[in-house]
Amino acid sequence: MQIKFHGNFKNTILVSICLLSGLLVSCKDDVSLNSPNGLVVILKADDMGDVGGNWNRFIQILVDDSICAGIGVISKNVHESSIPEIQKIANIKQKNGYPVVEFWNHGYDHIDLKPNSEITEFYNTDYNYQRTHFRLAQHFFSDTLHITSHSFGAPHNRTKLITEGIIESFPEINVWQHYGKIEQYTHTGWKDPKLRVIQETDKRIILSIDYLSLKSFNVESFEKNYINDNKKPYIIIQIHPATWNEEIFVKFENLIQFYKQSEHHATFMTPYQYYESMHKKLIAN
Ligand SMILES: [Zn+2]
Numbered sequence: 001m002q003i004k005f006h007g008n009f010k011n012t013i014l015v016s017i018c019l020l021s022g023l024l025v026s027c028k029d030d031v032s033l034n035s036p037n038g039l040v041v042i043l044k045a046d047d048m049g050d051v052g053g054n055w056n057r058f059i060q061i062l063v064d065d066s067i068c069a070g071i072g073v074i075s076k077n078v079h080e081s082s083i084p085e086i087q088k089i090a091n092i093k094q095k096n097g098y099p100v101v102e103f104w105n106h107g108y109d110h111i112d113l114k115p116n117s118e119i120t121e122f123y124n125t126d127y128n129y130q131r132t133h134f135r136l137a138q139h140f141f142s143d144t145l146h147i148t149s150h151s152f153g154a155p156h157n158r159t160k161l162i163t164e165g166i167i168e169s170f171p172e173i174n175v176w177q178h179y180g181k182i183e184q185y186t187h188t189g190w191k192d193p194k195l196r197v198i199q200e201t202d203k204r205i206i207l208s209i210d211y212l213s214l215k216s217f218n219v220e221s222f223e224k225n226y227i228n229d230n231k232k233p234y235i236i237i238q239i240h241p242a243t244w245n246e247e248i249f250v251k252f253e254n255l256i257q258f259y260k261q262s263e264h265h266a267t268f269m270t271p272y273q274y275y276e277s278m279h280k281k282l283i284a285n
Pocket of ligand 1: 047
């Protein structure tokens, strides 16, 4: 049976299921009940060091189109002269009070220690190495940028089991963006809203990436995937604006316009904003 779940209808179904199941499990915090109607789009823009150039253009598009994105910062690559600009950008707000750009921890140096990503910052390195790098990045955010990083995404999306424990030891991290197909192990301390009910008490969510490292944006393929994507509580699109040329910028803007068409009911959110939206902390418009 094919049912296209939409907004209130989806909620009605879920409430009915809750009642029918005899309320064995409380549904009050069910992700779908808390989600806005329609698709949530999370832009995961990786590899920012210094601002300027393409990053300025990318952020200007976010502002002009009233959307938002998460930007993964490589702490070591941020030159001192960029710090005031990053702080200024972090203070640009959406209408709902959330930042237009959520800066998040994308590792301390993003260095490939072996070719072909055999050893990367959080992959096949030891516990102390990973913990030190994670801490350096978090402290760069808090001590230098005066911003709290609530989200993480590993360079190349490569991690090992030990990484999970390290991230969990930083309680300010609520969101881990991850590409599930690379490693198949179960994340015990993390819950993916695509798979599980998120309770009010869940401090950590894992968000799985749907579109990896696009070099170009073919709106037709997003259009084709839309019905399937719209069944999910959110989609993550991973991008690298620093490497874009004119053509890719234009295609990206076309994609944004596609999602902004009223019939698609898409809402853009940053990773932490999505986490908070599920915990009913949305600041009223
Ligand atoms: Zn990266």
